[in-house]
Amino acid sequence: MEARSPALDGPVVQVRGLRKAFGSNLVLNGFDLDLRRGENLMVLGKSGSGKSVLIKCIVRLLQPDAGSIAVLGQDVLALDQEALDRLRVRIGFLFQSSALYDSMTVQENLEFPLRRHWIARDPKEKETLVEEVLSAVGLPQTRKLYPSELSGGMKRRIGLARTLILKPEIVLYDEPTTGLDPVTGKEIVELILKLQTAYNTSSIIISHDLNVAKLAANRIIVLHEGRNHVEGGYDDLRASTDPVVRSFFIFM
Numbered sequence: 001m002e003a004r005s006p007a008l009d010g011p012v013v014q015v016r017g018l019r020k021a022f023g024s025n026l027v028l029n030g031f032d033l034d035l036r037r038g039e040n041l042m043v044l045g046k047s048g049s050g051k052s053v054l055i056k057c058i059v060r061l062l063q064p065d066a067g068s069i070a071v072l073g074q075d076v077l078a079l080d081q082e083a084l085d086r087l088r089v090r091i092g093f094l095f096q097s098s099a100l101y102d103s104m105t106v107q108e109n110l111e112f113p114l115r116r117h118w119i120a121r122d123p124k125e126k127e128t129l130v131e132e133v134l135s136a137v138g139l140p141q142t143r144k145l146y147p148s149e150l151s152g153g154m155k156r157r158i159g160l161a162r163t164l165i166l167k168p169e170i171v172l173y174d175e176p177t178t179g180l181d182p183v184t185g186k187e188i189v190e191l192i193l194k195l196q197t198a199y200n201t202s203s204i205i206i207s208h209d210l211n212v213a214k215l216a217a218n219r220i221i222v223l224h225e226g227r228n229h230v231e232g233g234y235d236d237l238r239a240s241t242d243p244v245v246r247s248f249f250i251f252m
């Protein structure tokens, strides 16, 4: 086996002392995170705890007030726009809603990131990539459909396909199961796990869904009051007597 440099064996995402406030609303207050290669790391936090803000900071859609963020060995906060764009191609981002363009077909939606990043300009090559990713998410016959013709679960799959078409090394999932019924949610989680193996990605999954925690997370960080509150596996959290942790299990 080829030897890997130490830099490649370090965390693929490292966040230290992350702080972000909106006016007097202090959302993140010294949050830390390490994502190891090949890992599914989950950040569990209640609504409004700053989960979406956290992943937006990681890809610098939001500018943090303090702290450091390294992704694939690069200092995200120090990059110029061009370097940031290049890095973002290597990071997939699945938005909280599927965020498909309603006026575009599935095919056009999937080609959008390719066009934006100037990848695969040849139409035939684009079509091949679209077909490949559609069959990976189990929806090979949907190229010509519009989002309004898809169910919620199908839209989520297409959103996933659009994230994967750039073959990212890291994927950030924002609430991948929200708004789906439990069975469809479970299918999406199983698909995420399958694709993670197929595409060899490392993931941060942001959610308050304990089913996601149970099925998919190698490690869970509980985000509370802007900081790391508790960290562990699903079984550790299940057994915890900490009131914040217990509050997630209220219906279980």
Ligand SMILES: Nc1ncnc2c1ncn2[C@@H]1O[C@H](COP(=O)(O)OP(=O)(O)OP(=O)(O)O)[C@@H](O)[C@H]1O
Binding pocket: 022, 025, 027, 045, 046, 047, 048, 049, 050, 051, 052, 053, 054, 096, 208
């Ligand atoms: N662009 C923004 N401007 C001002 N305040 C914001 C902005 N984005 C987020 N916030 C605030 O930051 C806090 C955390 O929001 P965030 O969207 O990260 O919550 P969340 O944990 O993702 O919640 P949910 O589970 O409901 O998605 C909220 O109080 C929100 O109002």
Ligand SMILES: [Mg+2]
Binding pocket: 051, 052, 053, 096, 174, 175
């Ligand atoms: Mg959110």
